Amino acid sequence: MVGKLTTHVLDTAQGYPARQMKVELWLLGSDGERQLLKTIHTNKDGRTDTPLLADEELKTGIYELIFSVGDYFAKHIDNLPQPAFLNRVPLQFGIADPNSHYHVPLLVSPWSYSTYRGS
Known part of the structure; x- marks a missing residue:
């Protein structure tokens, strides 16, 4: 099996x-280095x-996805308060098996978000 990391963002x-x-x-x-x-x-x-x-790029370790939701919603919804409630949404997760598929979806609105390990 070939390992890979994917994501999907839904504007709820x-x-x-x-x-x-x-x-x-x-x-x-x-060591705290990013x-x-x-x-x-x-x-x-x-x-x-x-x-x-994918493939050899995917290694065991701790990763972080940072989603720029503030910029996105500023372009798609009028009259949002400034500063935005959510700006950059960071999701830290671990890759334990680099031969597996890790799917990290984000369901997001200007005021909330959720995630899970998808398939």
């Missing part, structure tokens, strides 16, 4: 995929066109 306030949301992928070192691996934008389906990491 408006009921559709979050298009063109900026997402950063970081690798977190045990390494930016990728910056991407979601497509029209709220997904990325390719996996964030």
